[in-house]
Amino acid sequence: MNWNGGAPERKFHQPEAGLRVVDGTRVEGYASLFGARDQGGDVVMPGAYAASLKRLAARGAAVKMLWQHDPAQPIGIWDEVREDATGLWVKGRLLTEVDKGREAAALLVAGAIDGLSIGYRTLRAERDAKGQRLLQELELWEVSLVTFPMLAEARVAAKSGRGEADIWRELAQVFEEARQSWALPGRA
Numbered sequence: 001m002n003w004n005g006g007a008p009e010r011k012f013h014q015p016e017a018g019l020r021v022v023d024g025t026r027v028e029g030y031a032s033l034f035g036a037r038d039q040g041g042d043v044v045m046p047g048a049y050a051a052s053l054k055r056l057a058a059r060g061a062a063v064k065m066l067w068q069h070d071p072a073q074p075i076g077i078w079d080e081v082r083e084d085a086t087g088l089w090v091k092g093r094l095l096t097e098v099d100k101g102r103e104a105a106a107l108l109v110a111g112a113i114d115g116l117s118i119g120y121r122t123l124r125a126e127r128d129a130k131g132q133r134l135l136q137e138l139e140l141w142e143v144s145l146v147t148f149p150m151l152a153e154a155r156v157a158a159k160s161g162r163g164e165a166d167i168w169r170e171l172a173q174v175f176e177e178a179r180q181s182w183a184l185p186g187r188a
Contacts (some may be wrong), residue, residue: 008131014184015048022126025093025094025096025105026091026092026093026094027091027092027093027094027108027161028078028080028089028090028091028092029089029090029116029136030086030087030088030089030090030116031087031088031089031090031116031117031118031143032044032049032080032088032118033081033086033087034046034048034085034087034089037132040116040131040133041131041132041134042131042132042134042135043132043133043134043135043136044087044088044135045070045134045136046083046085047136047139048081048135048136048137049083049136049138049155050083050087050136050141050142051137052120052138052140053082053083053140055083062077062078062081063078063090063140063141063142063143064140064141064142064143065077065078065094065142065143065144065145066094066143066145067100067104067144067147068144068145068147069117069119069142069144069146070144071142073100074095074098075094075095075098075100075101075104075145076093076094076095076098077092077093078090078091078092078094078143079091079092079093079159080092081140081143087142088118088143089181090116090143094108098162104145108145113144113145113146115142115145115147115148116143116144116145116146116187117143117146118138118143118144118149119142119143119144120137120138120139120141120166121138121139121141121142122135122137122138122139123137123138123139124136124137125137127134133183149181
């Protein structure tokens with residue numbers, strides 16, 4: 001099956017390898033994991049981003065860092081976006097000169113947000129026998145910092161410079177339990 005067009009899709013992901021916050025403004029982690037089924041029944045396959053990243057590099061363009069997928073609210077710059085054996089790795093800087101960038105930095109350090117989400121267009125996908133959509137080629141547009149990620153089984157270990165990691169992990173667990181009890185059908 002081949003999808004060619006339409007509005008951008010979004011995949012929320014709570015990075016299991018940990019969205020790390022360094023100095024309150026630098027962030028890094030996995031925005032997408034290969035082979036992991038999300039709540040929408042989709043699975044991103046290894047290599048799905050390769051062609052898109054190559055096209056962006058050839059044009060001298062970059063994946064955008066947005067706040068909650070809002071194109072009117074860029075909050076930083078992704079300095080590194082790459083595929084590896086695990087998934088899509090991102091590393092970037094929040095721009096604290098921008099109001100939302102400052103707010104995002106404060107929320108990340110506090111542990112109030114800890115998710116990443118990709119905004120993309122599906123170029124090639126197929127369904128397997130279980131009905132899962134296997135995303136084979138994606139045009140990556142942006143990676144957002146988000147409140148509610150899509151991969152429920154993924155966990156975050158957010159760091160702060162104050163040595164309060166255990167408190168933030170507990171807080172993240174409370175948010176995860178609340179999110180699971182709040183789960184909205186069809187919410188991307």
